[in-house]
Amino acid sequence: xxxxxxxxxxxxxxxxxxxxxxxxxxxxxxxxxxxxxxxxxxxxxxxxxxxxxxxxxxxxxxxxxxxxxxxxxxxxxxxxxxxxxxxxxxxxxxxxxxxxxxxxxxxxxxxxxxxxxxxxxxxxxxxxxxxxxxxxxxxxxxxxxxxxxxxxxxxxxxxxxxxxxxxxxxxxxxxxxxxxxxxxxxxxxx
Numbered sequence: 001x002x003x004x005x006x007x008x009x010x011x012x013x014x015x016x017x018x019x020x021x022x023x024x025x026x027x028x029x030x031x032x033x034x035x036x037x038x039x040x041x042x043x044x045x046x047x048x049x050x051x052x053x054x055x056x057x058x059x060x061x062x063x064x065x066x067x068x069x070x071x072x073x074x075x076x077x078x079x080x081x082x083x084x085x086x087x088x089x090x091x092x093x094x095x096x097x098x099x100x101x102x103x104x105x106x107x108x109x110x111x112x113x114x115x116x117x118x119x120x121x122x123x124x125x126x127x128x129x130x131x132x133x134x135x136x137x138x139x140x141x142x143x144x145x146x147x148x149x150x151x152x153x154x155x156x157x158x159x160x161x162x163x164x165x166x167x168x169x170x171x172x173x174x175x176x177x178x179x180x181x182x183x184x185x186x187x188x189x190x
Contacts (some may be wrong), residue, residue, distance in 0.1 A: 001131060003104055009091070009092075009095065010095070011098055012095065012096065012101060012133075012137055013099050013134060013137070015098050015102075015122065016098075016101070016130040016133065016134060017130070019105075019130070019133075020027060020123075020126065020127040020130050020161055022128070023123040024036075024039070024120070024123045024124060024127055025125065026123075027120040027122075027123040028120055028123075029064060030119060030120075031119060031120045032117075033120075034118070034120035035110060038120070038121070038124060039124050039127065041126060042121060042124030042125050042127070042128060043125075043127055043128035043131060044128060045124060045125050045128060045131040046124070046125040046127060046128020046130075046131065046132065047128045047129070047131055047132040048128075049125065049128070049129055049132075050128065050129045050131070050132025050133055050135075050136070051132060051173070051175065051176050051179060052179060053108075053129065053132075053138055054132070054133075054172075054173065054174060054175060054176075054179075055172050055173050055178075055179035055180070055183070056179075057104075058172040058173075058174070059172040059183075059185065062170065066096070070160075088164050089144065090147075091145065092143050094140060094141050094145075094149065095141060096133075096137065096138075101133065102148070104131075105126065105130070107124075108120055108126065109126050111188040112125050133174070133187070136174055136175050138179055139153070139156055139174055139175050140160075140174050140175075143156050143157045143160050143161075143174065144157075156174065158173070159171050159173075160174055160178065160189070162187060163190065167187065170185050170186065170187045171185065171186065171187060171190070174184055
C-alpha cells in the first residue's frame with residue numbers, strides 16, 4: 001500500500017492526535033486554573049467514557065437503519081456499519097469515517113463543556129475518548145485482518161466474529177467485554 005493511500009485510509013490516526021494536542025494546548029492557555037497534570041485523571045475518565053460509548057453506539061446506533069430521505073445523508077448515517085457487516089473483510093469498510101467521528105466529537109465536547117463548565121476539562125476528557133477510539137480502531141482493524149490464533153487479538157476476534165456471524169444481538173464491545181457483562185449482552189460461549 002502506498003504511503004498516500006495509508007495516510008488517507010488511516011487518517012484518524014493523525015487527525016485525532018493532532019486535534020487533541022491542539023485542543024488541550026489552546027484550552028490550557030485559555031483557562032487560568034488548568035494544570036496539565038490534571039490530564040492524568042481526565043484522560044482515564046475519557047477512556048472509560050469511550051468504552052461505554054463504543055458499546056452504546058454499536059448496540060443502539062450502528063445496527064439501526066434510520067429512515068432518511070436525503071440519499072447522501074442516508075448513505076453517511078446508515079451505510080457505514082451496515083456495509084461493514086455485509087462485507088467484514090473489506091478493508092475500506094472497517095474503519096470509522098473521520099467526519100462521522102468529528103460530528104460525534106463535537107456533540108460530546110459540547111456536552112462535556114456544559115457538564116464540567118471547563119474547556120480544559122472537556123478537552124482532557126475528549127483526549128481520553130479519542131485515545132479509546134483510536135485503540136478501538138486498532139483492535140477492530142487487527143481483529144478483521146490479523147491471522148494470529150492466540151493471544152488478545154485472537155480472543156477479541158472470536159468474540160467479535162460471534163457478533164458478526166452468529167448473533168448480532170450480542171457482544172457489542174470490541175475492545176472490552178465490560179459493558180456486555182454489565183448489560184447482559186455477553187454470550188455463554190465466552
